[in-house]
Amino acid sequence: MKKVKKAIIPAAGLGTRFLPATKAMPKEMLPIVDRPTIEYIVEEAIASGIEDIIIVTGKGKRAIEDHFDRNFELEDNLMNKGKFEILDKINQSSKVEIHYIRQKEPKGLGHAVWCARNFIGDEPFAVLLGDDIVRAEEPCTKQLMEQYNATGSSVIGVQTVPDDETHRYGIIDPISSEGRSYEVSNFVEKPAPGKAPSNLAIMGRYILTPEIFDFLETQETGAGGEIQLTDAIQKLNETQKVYAYDFEGVRYDVGEKLGFITTTIEFALQNEEIREQLLVYLEDKVRKSAII
Template structure:
């Protein structure tokens, strides 16, 4: 059996939901406390046993490459000042076997994944989306790899979402479980309305795919949003070979929108050894202020005020 050792990270999106911050900066470089979001994704890949990573970029994404490149001037400065702990942090971002390719035209996630065809060759591989940070005892990508080692088949990560939010996701139509949390799938539906959704199990940004997906993507007609949809190609793949779905039971952080990004920053900050105590004290103080204000606002008017 071929070992899963390659991962693809699509990072060519324009980041329009974070304008104006992303006008001249890659959204993947927005920091959660002190670490860019894309570094969390790369670390998950490495912790899952991935050896080679391809990042699919677009225009204005050069800072991603610079982040994972050596910075000799900075490193020399840190050495001279004896800042060895910071030096170690910097060096950790360069000790990664990364490759980069550009998606010249924004034609959708499926088209971005197709750019990895030469890199992947005839091996199974992981696709990791940067809008979702996953936390669990076993990294989610590693869970998918463990499933592949038993099934030798593509496996998609899913998670239960509120029924009214199915139109935001690709949704699976499950057909029973092979084992606890691993589903057979009848078909995959891209962003169905709640009244059309076959379940509440949504695709959440981690895919283990066999290389046959590339031929399907090459011939895939544009779908939702007039883009090449990866979900459509996966559904087609499921008609010729088994595609399973692994239900994720850990914690998912959605950093793809402003509120999700803020929540993630706060929760990670509460675990960060340098700021967690000060942040906790601040949140308690702020929470009390907001509660007091809300209480005052809700006091009914007196007769004189009426």
């Protein structure tokens, strides 16, 4: 059985929820404190043992390539000033090979994954979506890789969401469970309110076998008029088992404004450099709001 060594990070979306900020800047480059969102995703892949990453980009996404490229002038400046900790941070991505391909038309997540088919070949692979940052003792993608190693089957990362939010996600219809692992009868993309078969939602982390490309090749448009990855996974599940795994860790939704802001605040509170000053500021704002 081949090991999972490659990962796809789709980053071709238009980022309309964050306009006008994303008119000229990719949403994946919006910073959480002092690091762009996509850097957290790449670091999770590296920490999971991924050796090659392909980032699927679109028009206006050149800033992503520039960010992960070497900047020798900057590195030399930091070296001469003895700022070795910062130097190490900006060179983290050099631990993995990063490649790029463009999705020429915005046809959806399923199509973005399909665009990377030649890079993946006949190997199993990971998919990490940039709208979800996961913090865990063991990286989320690594947890799924271990499940793949145990089963030899595709594994989809899930977590529980409130019943009134199931319409926002792909949802699984579980048959049975063993620990955190679920056998699944159906994968449903964004079910209508009140129609979800469970409240176990797909959370932007996947380990997939290469046979998924056969279904993405002919997949018709689904929810939102786009080619949905969830629909292709359901077809794959009809020919070979696809498991779901309720991964451990805290998931942060940075794909919409409120989630992005609350994530920034939480990450800032975990930053020793600014934590105390931020706490004073927040306490003062809460106190003044209470008076008003």
